[in-house]
Amino acid sequence: MTALGVAGIGASSGATARSLARMLTVKGTGEYTEYALSVSGDLAEQADLSGEDDVSGSTATGAVAAGRDSYRFSGAITGFDLSGDATLLIDGERTDPADLSTRTLAIEGVDTYTEYAFSASGGISPRDGLTGEDHIHADGKRASGAVAAGRDSYRFSGEITAFSMSSDAKLFLDGVEVDITSLLSHTLAIQGTGPRADYSLHVSGGIAGKNGHSGEDDIDIERGRVDGAVGGGRDSYAFSGDLLDFDLDGDADVFLDGDRL
Structure with a gap:
């Protein structure tokens, strides 16, 4: 045993x-x-x-x-x-x-200050690397914190039911590095067509950046909202739940789960 x-x-x-x-x-x-x-x-x-x-x-x-x-x-x-x-x-x-059964989730910083929050269907307990910024909520099923160059590691039971992350970090589920899309079931991509286009979006579940982000893109992990902008590049996000709202000021191509909207 x-x-x-x-x-x-x-x-x-x-x-x-x-x-x-x-x-x-x-x-x-x-x-x-x-x-x-x-x-x-x-x-x-x-x-x-x-x-x-x-x-x-x-x-x-x-x-x-x-x-x-x-x-x-x-x-x-x-x-x-x-x-x-x-x-x-x-x-x-x-x-x-x-x-x-006890499982593990680790969030490893990549020299960028990144806030995160997640919940599990079972209980969550600390494993190692946690600091005063990291917190397990009173119900024992939600945790939030931040990493920069270190690693925060948790034990949990059941499944990850929500996950949000404000910037870049490496994720390890049960000791194996995983892509953010393994925790969040949907993707949204905004492909710029040249001139600047501003956008905002709101989801009902967790959200995290996938790739292509700049300092102009802001992810509010508490509210599930993003404000950003693209020019000739592409911003991509992974999220769970529903896309509740999307506003676009300018020209851009938008793809939800790979399908153009």
């Missing part, structure tokens, strides 16, 4: 099981199965566990066979590993353990 390596994140403040609203239960199916879990808040045993089960801060390890182990917790589940077969219940609902 792989250790989670996130002990101490959101360490328990002395909360008791009775004071914690959420519950996680690992129910054995007859096969001896080890597990490890971590949460973004407090964690406590629901009832007396066996000698194989241990709670330390916001993490727990243990094993089940034919019985069940239950925990009370707050925040989000930031990691869950299972060595064999067991039934997982979260707040009374059966959950596929694969949906809680």
